[in-house]
Amino acid sequence: MSNQTTIDRLRVLLAALDPSIDLTGDEAALLGRVATHFVVPATDTMWLALAVLHAEFPTRDQVVDGIRRIRLDGAASVLKEIAHAPVRRGIFGLHPVRPVRVVTGATFVDVHHTARTGLATGIQRVVRKTIEQWSQSHELLLVGWGSAFGALRELSTQERANALYGTYPDAESEGTAEVTVPWRSTYILPELAVEDERTARISALAEFSGNASYVIGFDCVPLTSAETTGQGMGGAFAKNLAAVARFDKVATISGAAALEYRGWRRMLSGAGLTGPEIEPVLLPADAGTVTDAELASAKKSLVIDGLPLLLCVGSHEPRKNHLAVLSAAELLWREGHEFCLSFVGGNSWGGQAFTTQLKQMQERGRPVQTISAISDALLWGGYRAAACTVFPSLNEGFGLPVAESLAVGTPVVTSDFGSMKEICEQGGAILIDPRVDASLAGGLAQAMFDPAVNQRLRDEAARRENKGWNDYATEVWEYFHKSS
């Protein structure tokens, strides 16, 4: 990839503004031709000019300020100044300016984080499954950001593979990435962006660039349940929301998440904003398969002393309410019920109380354990081996373990509100008040130890119509692209 000069960037800009225009001539001639597009400066062309000439996406202030300067001092002189002050790479700006290209009529999908992470939690799974389905029937331009979150660039082959399949967690970008500017295009953000610089630039893109902008909304937990999140999350998430406020559409992963996003949207009126269109597209319930050997191995890990298994999947953060599970289990053991309890999930913020309590119970000889090394075989084997699973979360955008348990036909005891309740609409679950341990214990006693109830729930779960990832991805794509 060759270096671009100021003149080259002016040509790139001019070609985007008017594909039929003459690209010959010196800088003054080119600037003159560009300036004709800024007699009455508009926000979309101002955004484009800044992105191309600076080789970096502008923030809101830069766009607004650029327009004001042009109105005061004239387009030619202001654009000239901008064109001669591009952002240089490297710590001291010693490196050349990144090459810039404008892509028209494409579908940009921003998977910056998914392309680089080794994690495979809920969000990454949604992103990967969705773009995998999309890429089979649509032309996608998978993009990420530079290290300073200055501009979008196309992913390298390895990053692309990691974005789609999670196979290259340490993927490197290749050479000098081109600044890739969407113009008359679609920008889709299927993951959660919380980096300040990134959200500031996405916000300006959504507000000014004229590109269509769509985002998948997972939940508003850092805003609505701050007591269950660590320091720093609320601030970062609110900046994400400030960008989402400028988007065209949000597809939330459940009706409960839509309720949260719509509540937030109501809050915007005081700032004179209307906010995006918001519709729920419920995530699918995946039924993973295991071999007999994997099932046997999962049983070996999860079942204690051959007792009936109660399985609880999820990290030990306060929102998941695992202390209530321990307390309810203790109540049931004291009532004389025989079963073992296995947690599958990593430690996380605020998990200390859980770890301490678990240890005390183990010391008293209760058949309870937690396993943090999760594999697909263990997870899907566990769902199948369990007499019942439990998921008494206090707030979820989508209670994945509920959907997964039901998909393999295992009954669930879960919260009687939000996405948990929504997922259980076709049956297979007992709904309880997760804030009352006795309610949880009562639900578990029925689902685990009343054979008739357990069987009824299994029958209901087996009759469920489970939605696939293909259905989900198609629904989201159609919602994004239908004219509203």
Place this chain on the structure above:
Amino acid sequence: MSESQFNGPTAGTPLTDEAAAQADLAARLAAAEAERDRLRDELDARSNESVDSWLEVVGTESRILGQMHGTVSWRITKPLRFVRKVQLKAAQVGVARVSQLAVADLRRRFIGRRR
């Protein structure tokens, strides 16, 4: 205990025997009650003592915690905690709105402190 259960005289029993039996019963009852009170007092004393020792342990822990604030590690983190305090205060004032005067005041003090 109801009276009728214990004091109901049976027909034909000599009156003197009955009085003697009653006296005996009353004595035994009084002894039982005294024993019960003694046991209760003992339990109460033990329970009061355990509450007292809880208080003592809490008091000791509190004192250690309080003194920790004077130790070196705590003093090293003090500038950090000060910055945090200013941030929090600034936040309060910020929410408080247009608080131009207060913010200016804070800024003066914050910068003054650093010099």
Place this chain on the structure above:
Amino acid sequence: MSWAELDQSEEIDRPGLSQALLGRLATVAPYFLSEQADVDALVQRGAGPLLARLVTEAKASESTDLLWLLIAGVTASFPNADQVRMTRRAIALASPTKISAAFLEACFDSAVRFDDLDKGVEVVSGGTVVDVDFCANHRHNTGIQRVVRQTMSRWNATRDVVLVAWTANGGAMRSMTPLERSRVIEWNTYTEPGRDQPPVDPEVYRVIIPFTSVVILPEVPQAALCSALAALAEYSGNRVGLVGYDAIPVVSADTLDSNETERFVRYLTIFKHSHRLAGISAAATEEFAGFAAALPAQGLVGPETVEVSLPIDAPDGDAEAIGATGTDPLVICIGSQEPRKNHLAVLFAAELLWREGVAFRLRFIGGGSILYTREFDKRVRALKRNGRQIEVLRGVNDEVLLSAYREARFSLFPSLHEGYGLPVAESLAFATPVITTDYGSTAEIARGGGCLVVDPRNDDELVVAMRSLLTGDDILNRLHAEIAARSDRTWDDYANELWDQLVLPLRGELDV
């Protein structure tokens, strides 16, 4: 000091602590036991048997009120939600003989942390407790503090309220000193003895525990108090009412430092368990109502929200003229220099008009974070170099502000987001017309007359409005007439309405 020395200090006053605990238990006991004779008999026997009985009662109770009260009584500090839940679980699983021990063990950490075991407590039952911690401890007097002081001076005179602050370590509500009370209810008349001190506890105070009471939070509490207040709202059985100022740290988070948002989302944890909120404008009320509408996703209902708008208020005090004088009309722009206030739009509009040959002076009054003022100041200096009549006053007192309101031809307040827009109200109180934002709370104030409204994101509208007030008198005269005809509410009206709309409905719920 070394670790070895830690254990060498003065002895623990064991009898004193013991007596204090027994006193606290005796104070809360009547809310557990209906017969005072039972209470007296148990007090005679000592803290151990009394505590055992009260824990047993709390365990048997369906609700968590008694448990919350007992934790507060024993530790002389208000528990957070984790502690209430942990204690509830501990006593639920403990055998009858171990129930006191389980309770004390669960309370251990917070008792240590707050170290108030020598204090006495007072239970306020069936009362109206108002948390004025910040105003009691600080001499700031801007937005929120003015609302609180104006309202509390009136409530104190006419209503039965208990004003409280918090202990310096943030453990519990406490009684206030006469000076602290004066800071809240006699702001204009009392004399401050010294300079502003960081909050310290008075030498003598009682911990105040509201029970089956109404608890009003007219301030935005400090972050450190939010978890205890959220637990109070969720578990104590008290009815909690808030005054809602704005949700700017969430909605306009892109214009603020993240720490403000952090603090505010903690405040929202109180809001979601509270029972009623009175917003200071329709716009502010709608912001909180929107948040409440998101709560069913987590199985909560959220509080009722009602609008009780602030009055049009002129700050007290005498005017003192400072700043450049001249023959050209003065235009003022009041407010801290931060992005949300949209001052760069004002600079742009002013420069366009100056270039057209319109003559006027422009004066900004307000401070601002150094983060934002640098760029603003740079532009102001550039304009000055070109001979523009522009000045920025920072850190000036109220007198200067008042004199500017009096002198100005009109004021500018094209803010992007406000919970109320105090400078608009202040300007109107001085009969000075205002150009302000055409949505949200400023638009509400403008509807009463005396303002031109503009879309603050459209520079042309601002230019047109400014030009119309600078180049002719017709519109300006009309606005003056409108201001004269305004019928605005007073602080008396506000204080009464807030009582009727916020406190009375909550008091009604107590009787149920």
